[in-house]
Amino acid sequence: MTYWDKNPNVFKNIIAIASLLVVSHIVLVFYLLITSTTDDNLYTQLNDFNYTTKTIIGKNPDKENKLDTIKPGHVLIAINDSSLAPPNYEYNDYFDKISPNSTVTLRFLNLQQRTTLTLLIKKSDIPEQFTVFVPMSAWVNFVAEGGASDRAGLKQGDLIIRVNGKTFNDTFEADRLMRRMGSGNEIMYEVLRYEKKFDVKVVLSKIGISWYSLVSLITSILTIILGFWIGFNKPNLVAGRMISISIIFVGTLLFHLFVRVPIDQILLSEVGFFVTNFVLIFSTPLFFHTALYFPSEKPQIIKKQKPILVGYLMAAILFSLASILFFLHIKSYMPYLFMYGVTVILLYFIVLFILNRKHFKKEEKRKSLFIRIIIIAVSSFMIFDLIIQNFNLMNRDYVNTVIEFLPLVIFMIPVGIVYTIWRYRLLDFDFKFRRNIIFAFALTLVNVMFIVILAVIIFFITGIDIIVPEIVFTGTAIEVLGDNQIGSNSKRIEFFILLGASVIAFFGVYQLRLNTSIWLNKKFDRQTINYKSVYSQIFESIEPSSGIETIADTFMANLDRVIGFKRFGIIIYGTDQLIRFQNYGGFDGIELENFNKSLSRRFNFYLKEFNGVFSSDYLPDGIKEVYYKYEIENLVPIKTRDQFNGVILLGEKLSETGLTHDEIDLLKSIANQASVTINNSLLYEKLSQQERIRHELEFAREIQTASLPSKAPDLEGFDIFGVSIPALEVGGDFYDYLGSKDGKSQTFIIGDVSGKGTSAALYMSKIQGVIRTLNVFDLSPRNLMIYANTQLHKKIDKSFFVTALTAKLNTSDMTLKIVRAGHNPLLYFDSTTGKAEVIKPIGMGLGLTDSETFASNLEEYHRKITKGDVILLYTDGITDSRNHENDEYGDERLSDVLLANSHLSSLEIKDAIFDDISNYTNGTMQFDDMTLLIVKIL
Numbered sequence: 001m002t003y004w005d006k007n008p009n010v011f012k013n014i015i016a017i018a019s020l021l022v023v024s025h026i027v028l029v030f031y032l033l034i035t036s037t038t039d040d041n042l043y044t045q046l047n048d049f050n051y052t053t054k055t056i057i058g059k060n061p062d063k064e065n066k067l068d069t070i071k072p073g074h075v076l077i078a079i080n081d082s083s084l085a086p087p088n089y090e091y092n093d094y095f096d097k098i099s100p101n102s103t104v105t106l107r108f109l110n111l112q113q114r115t116t117l118t119l120l121i122k123k124s125d126i127p128e129q130f131t132v133f134v135p136m137s138a139w140v141n142f143v144a145e146g147g148a149s150d151r152a153g154l155k156q157g158d159l160i161i162r163v164n165g166k167t168f169n170d171t172f173e174a175d176r177l178m179r180r181m182g183s184g185n186e187i188m189y190e191v192l193r194y195e196k197k198f199d200v201k202v203v204l205s206k207i208g209i210s211w212y213s214l215v216s217l218i219t220s221i222l223t224i225i226l227g228f229w230i231g232f233n234k235p236n237l238v239a240g241r242m243i244s245i246s247i248i249f250v251g252t253l254l255f256h257l258f259v260r261v262p263i264d265q266i267l268l269s270e271v272g273f274f275v276t277n278f279v280l281i282f283s284t285p286l287f288f289h290t291a292l293y294f295p296s297e298k299p300q301i302i303k304k305q306k307p308i309l310v311g312y313l314m315a316a317i318l319f320s321l322a323s324i325l326f327f328l329h330i331k332s333y334m335p336y337l338f339m340y341g342v343t344v345i346l347l348y349f350i351v352l353f354i355l356n357r358k359h360f361k362k363e364e365k366r367k368s369l370f371i372r373i374i375i376i377a378v379s380s381f382m383i384f385d386l387i388i389q390n391f392n393l394m395n396r397d398y399v400n401t402v403i404e405f406l407p408l409v410i411f412m413i414p415v416g417i418v419y420t421i422w423r424y425r426l427l428d429f430d431f432k433f434r435r436n437i438i439f440a441f442a443l444t445l446v447n448v449m450f451i452v453i454l455a456v457i458i459f460f461i462t463g464i465d466i467i468v469p470e471i472v473f474t475g476t477a478i479e480v481l482g483d484n485q486i487g488s489n490s491k492r493i494e495f496f497i498l499l500g501a502s503v504i505a506f507f508g509v510y511q512l513r514l515n516t517s518i519w520l521n522k523k524f525d526r527q528t529i530n531y532k533s534v535y536s537q538i539f540e541s542i543e544p545s546s547g548i549e550t551i552a553d554t555f556m557a558n559l560d561r562v563i564g565f566k567r568f569g570i571i572i573y574g575t576d577q578l579i580r581f582q583n584y585g586g587f588d589g590i591e592l593e594n595f596n597k598s599l600s601r602r603f604n605f606y607l608k609e610f611n612g613v614f615s616s617d618y619l620p621d622g623i624k625e626v627y628y629k630y631e632i633e634n635l636v637p638i639k640t641r642d643q644f645n646g647v648i649l650l651g652e653k654l655s656e657t658g659l660t661h662d663e664i665d666l667l668k669s670i671a672n673q674a675s676v677t678i679n680n681s682l683l684y685e686k687l688s689q690q691e692r693i694r695h696e697l698e699f700a701r702e703i704q705t706a707s708l709p710s711k712a713p714d715l716e717g718f719d720i721f722g723v724s725i726p727a728l729e730v731g732g733d734f735y736d737y738l739g740s741k742d743g744k745s746q747t748f749i750i751g752d753v754s755g756k757g758t759s760a761a762l763y764m765s766k767i768q769g770v771i772r773t774l775n776v777f778d779l780s781p782r783n784l785m786i787y788a789n790t791q792l793h794k795k796i797d798k799s800f801f802v803t804a805l806t807a808k809l810n811t812s813d814m815t816l817k818i819v820r821a822g823h824n825p826l827l828y829f830d831s832t833t834g835k836a837e838v839i840k841p842i843g844m845g846l847g848l849t850d851s852e853t854f855a856s857n858l859e860e861y862h863r864k865i866t867k868g869d870v871i872l873l874y875t876d877g878i879t880d881s882r883n884h885e886n887d888e889y890g891d892e893r894l895s896d897v898l899l900a901n902s903h904l905s906s907l908e909i910k911d912a913i914f915d916d917i918s919n920y921t922n923g924t925m926q927f928d929d930m931t932l933l934i935v936k937i938l
Contacts, residue, residue, distance in 0.1 A: 008235035015235075015244055019228040022248065023221055025275070026255045029268055030217050033259065037179050037204045039187065040147025041154060043138035045171040050076040050131040051159070052108065053195040058121030070108055070119060073157065073194035076131050077116070078107040100124040111139060112157030134192065137161050138171050152202040154191065161197070162190035178204070216258040219411040223251030226414050234427050239293040243427075246290045247414045252279045254407050273326065281319045281342065285311035288349045294417075295367040295426055300359045307352055314345050367424050439655070442520055450513040457505045461498055548572050548581050551681055552646075555674055556585060559648070563663055567631060567651035571596060573644065575682060577604050586651065592630050599623070607637050608644045612668045613659065634659065636671045638678065645678045707765045713737045715746055717811070717938050721906035722750075724931040725877075732760025733875045733929035734768055738775040744812045747775065747784070750873040750933050751804035751846075752823065759800070767792065767802055767846075781806040781819035782860040785846070789821070789854045792847035802846040805873050809865070809935065816871070818861040821846050824876055827895055829902040831868030831937075836895040836902075839863075869937045870902050870909065877930035881917050889920055906934040 004011050052074045060068035079094065098104060100123050107118045137159040143149050160174065161167070164187060168174040181187050181204055189200045224247075231244025256276035289308055292298050318341040325334050421429050552570045560568055567586030574580035578601065582593045596603060606620060613636050616627045627649075636648040648671060653659070659667075712720035722735045732753030739746055749771060753760040770791045774784055785806060792802060803823035809816050818826055822845030828837045841859040848854075865871075874894070881889040894913065901912040910932055917930075 002238075004241060005236060005238075011235040011241055012232050015228055015231040015248075019224050019248060022252055022275075023224055025268075025271070026217065026220055026224075029255075029259065029272065030213070032268065033213065037181065037185075038147075039149050039154075039178055039202050039204055040144035041140050041149040042142040043140045043160065043171060043174075046075070046134070046137050046139045046159070048133070048135055051134045051192065052076060052131050054127045054130040056106070056119065056121065056126065056130060058106070058119030058125070061118055061120060065120065068117070068119060070106075070117065071194070073112070074108040074110055074117075076106065077109050078105075080105050081107075095123075098123050110157075111159070112155075114141060134159065134161070136167065136169065137192065138168075138174050148202050148204060149200075152200050154189070154200050154202065155193070157193070158200075159192040160189045161192055164188050165190070213259050216255050216407045219407050220251045220254035223254055223411060223414045224248050226418065227251060230427070234429075237427060239290075239297070240427050242286075242290040242293050243417060246283075246286055247417065249279050249283050249286060250410060250413050252276075253283065254410055258407050270326075274323070277322050277338075278319055280338070281315045281322070281345070282312070284342065284345045284349055285315050288353070291353075291368070295420055295424060298356075298359050301356050311345065311349055311352070314348065318342070318345065367420055367426075439520065443517065446513065446516050446520065450509050450516075454506060454509045457509065458502050461501045461505065547685070548678065548681055549583075551674070551677055552581055552583055555648075555670065556583060559667075559670065560585060562666070564654035565651050566654055569632075569649040570638075570646060571649070572638075572646040572678065573604055577601050577644075584649075587630060589630070592626065595626055604644065607635070607647050608639065610635070610637050611639075612636070612671075613664050636667050638671045638675045640672065640675045640679070643675060643679055645675045648674075707768050708734065709737055713739060713746060715811070718746075718809075719906045719936040719938055720748075720934070721910055722931075722933040723910060724929065725926070726761075726929045727877065727926050732764050733877065733931035734764045735873070735931055735933045736768060736771065738772070740778055741776075742778075745808055745810045747781065747806060747808045748871070748873060748933055748935060749804060749806045750823070750875060750931060751802055752875045752877075752929070752931075754801050763796065763800055763802070766795070767804075780860065781808045781817050782858055785819050785821050785843070785858060786851060786855050789846045789849075790851045793850060793854075796847040801848050804846060807871060807873065807935075809871075814865050814937075816863050816865050818863075819843060819858065821858070822848075824874060824879065825891070827872040827874070827891075827898055828863075829870035829872070829898055830866075831870075831902070832866060836899045838891065838895065865937055867937050868902075870898065870906075871935040871937075872898055872909075873933040875929060875931040877926075877928035878913070878917065878932065880928055881921050881926070881930070882924055883921050884924055889917060893920070906936045909934050909936070 052070060053072050055072065056070040057067060058070075059065040080098075082094065102123055103120055104123050104126065105118060105120055106126075107116060109116055140149075140154060140156055140158045140160065143154055143156050163174050163177040164181075166177060168177060178187055185204055187202050187204060189202060191198055191200050227244045227247030227250075230240055230247065234240025234244075252275060256272055256279070285308065288311065292302050292308075318337070321341070322334060322337060325337065421427055552572050556568060556570050559565075565586065567584070569582065569584035569589055569592070571579060572581040579597055582589070582596060584592065603623070606623075610618070613634050615634055616624055616632050618624075619627060619635075631651045632649045633652055634650045636650065637644065638646040638648060648667070650667075708724055709722060712722060720737070722737075724733050724735060726733070733751070734753075735748075735750040737746065737748060751764075751767065753763045753767065767788070770788055771784065774787050774791075779787065785804065788804075796802070802821075804821045805823040805826055806819045806821075807816060807826060808818075818839055818841060820826070820839075820841045820843040822843055825838045825840035828839050829835075830837060839861055841861040843858050844854060846854075872894075879889050879891050879894055893916070897913050897916050898909065901909050904912065913932060914930075
């Protein structure tokens with residue numbers, strides 16, 4: 001037991017303090033953010049670069065070497081693939097070494113479009129001094145429409161060189177210079193645009209609350225509260241503690257990854273930096289560590305502490321390196337460090353997971369599937385974002401728009417954890433939500449999700465720049481003008497193309513939403529059913545010859561399939577108006593069954609007065625309270641005008657909605673037709689009863705004859721004989737010979753099914769089939785009986801039970817194993833002592849109880865056998881035979897007969913036993929089946 005297991009209150013206090021500190025930090029940062037000043041633009045730092053001031057014309061290799069133009073306002077970033085990034089921004093010495101007739105490859109950065117462009121040009125065609133050196137600037141890459149910078153005339157692609165006449169060392173310092181002025185004040189920017197420098201006066205404003213920041217705030221606080229709640233309620237469970245910390249990590253990331261701390265708040269900014277980096281770096285090992293305990297523990301992996309500690313060590317090293325770079329102000333390498341470092345840690349744990357996947361059971365994988373999908377999606381999205389930011393692989397406007405939804409995607413991680421806990425009742429939580437509430441929430445969530453998807457798709461569609469040539473209709477022809485002659489017709493065609501694409505997107509999303517709604521309705525048992533078709537299907541599948549029980553079960557199964565109820569039942573009355581059959585689904589109806597029987601005809605009399613579906617509220621006092629207890633809400637009498645046959649009992653629907661008019665009409669129709677079907681079945685039953693009785697005995701005799709062995713096995717060194725004499729035409733006794741695959745052993749079994757006659761004979765046949773099937777596995781006598789009990793406990797009627805005696809004889813080592821399942825003892829004549837022994841191992845009858853109880857009360861007896869020994873297996877019909885004084889034959893008399901005739905063959909021993917029984921009973925009627933199985937060792 002760990003320290004935290006012994007001191008759960010310590011963890012409670014720590015998690016409470018940590019949650020309070022994190023939430024306080026988030027609220028403070030958010031408050032400062034919304035009260036800070038802004039110039040409504042975003043900029044990126046550019047250090048020591050060459051800025052073009054003259055027009056350059058050359059061949060563009062990306063456009064099949066067509067001529068292209070570089071106007072003033074670009075950044076020269078490479079000559080002949082030689083980077084001009086600091087500290088190699090001086091290119092004059094390198095440029096002088098190139099001959100005048102050589103072709104030079106120049107690569108530029110377009111500040112306005114944020115794209116790169118390459119030109120091939122002869123050195124002699126390059127204008128002299130076509131660039132100027134700019135040591136430090138803030139590159140404006142976003143201007144909020146209608147914001148302070150936009151109103152002042154600042155444009156995307158401008159370079160801010162000075163703020164209020166002051167230079168700056170980095171964009172952090174530039175931002176601090178701006179924020180110190182306060183909202184409502186003016187700030188002067190010196191701007192370089194193309195080859196011109198000029199001043200721009202910006203009136204600062206306050207930052208408002210963007211929906212993006214608000215979503216980050218709400219989701220982060222909700223997540224942290226959720227993590228605190230789990231940790232506070234389940235501090236005694238390792239899984240509870242790990243999940244609590246993991247969810248708080250997620251909540252912290254939700255805010256600090258997507259909300260930027262005001263730069264003028266140096267202390268908070270640095271705290272936020274370290275908190276974000278710590279949580280981001282340690283999240284991967286923490287999440288994997290949590291997966292070892294949730295949704296269930298993996299002890300085989302938990303024992304291996306080193307691989308997990310290595311992951312935490314890697315995270316600690318990465319965090320230390322990031323901190324060192326931060327204090328040394330080497331910030332340019334930090335994004336790469338994070339991207340590669342976090343990726344390496346993630347790959348390490350992915351490999352670790354793959355190597356240990358055999359320890360993750362199929363059920364565990366199913367439980368954690370939802371969470372794993374979300375984590376993989378979020379991780380992929382974040383790595384994708386890091387790559388985009390650092391390598392500029394695609395248009396950032398679209399990427400930023402998509403990333404704005406990332407907080408909601410990350411928020412799905414704690415949602416997935418809560419769903420898993422609720423779905424599989426984990427961590428000793430027992431959340432209970434009504435299905436109709438869950439359905440309403442799910443449907444609302446689906447509708448909102450598809451509205452957002454449609455909005456995003458339309459946003460992307462409207463952002464596509466389609467070039468459509470101008471088409472002019474004249475009196476005699478249709479003219480198609482060039483790309484540079486775009487007019488009203490082109491704009492109109494472009495509008496209809498975009499409108500058509502939006503309409504297609506709408507119907508595509510609508511169809512997807514429709515399919516999702518159909519799936520939800522099916523999942524929550526709200527699907528629409530063709531009741532007329534169902535009605536005909538139910539009754540077309542029932543024949544008049546079907547028994548009452550079959551008819552009732554068919555009704556209920558189909559009714560539950562069509563409408564779906566949490567609990568239901570049916571009561572069928574016979575012609576004597578007494579309950580003949582009851583069946584219940586969704587709950588244990590034994591007590592209710594006994595209660596209904598105790599009411600006798602009173603309940604029947606009361607139900608006759610109702611027609612159609614009625615509420616259990618209308619039942620008499622003393623009855624309705626019992627039905628309330630079992631949550632029976634409605635009853636449907638099964639009756640015709642002249643005959644009452646029963647009642648259908650219905651609980652709440654699975655969908656947790658009320659019965660519709662169509663469902664009520666269907667129930668009434670089913671009940672009426674059920675009454676007719678039951679009456680027909682009763683009539684058919686009465687007419688066929690005598691015919692059935694006549695065939696029953698004949699059929700049963702054939703079953704019994706066919707099922708018993710026709711002859712004894714030819715086993716060298718053994719004399720074997722078996723016989724069964726039923727008390728009636730058929731009986732419930734059986735015996736069998738079961739050989740092994742290797743031929744080195746032989747199993748002898750004898751049994752007795754409770755009762756006599758046809759039913760006992762049918763069960764006897766079923767039991768023999770089960771035992772013969774199990775014998776192919778070469779089981780020991782004990783295991784043979786245990787597995788047989790497992791099968792019979794499920795299949796045999798509870799009013800029946802079976803006793804059996806099994807003896808397995810091994811011819812190679814001359815041993816005998818005996819198991820007794822509630823049967824008569826085995827009589828064994830020992831030739832060495834000359835005595836008859838009664839062998840009675842502990843055991844109970846087959847089919848009476850579950851396998852665990854049965855196995856714990858089953859003993860296997862072992863002994864050696866020698867030449868001249870006799871093994872006698874018998875049923876109670878032998879020892880229970882009675883004379884005219886009603887005295888039993890008994891085990892002692894049977895033992896004496898065996899002792900006196902042990903020198904004879906097995907057939908002669910059998911004859912001696914039956915002759916003695918005949919003399920003892922002196923003509924009294926045999927009232928039970930008599931079976932003997934004799935094995936003599938030669």
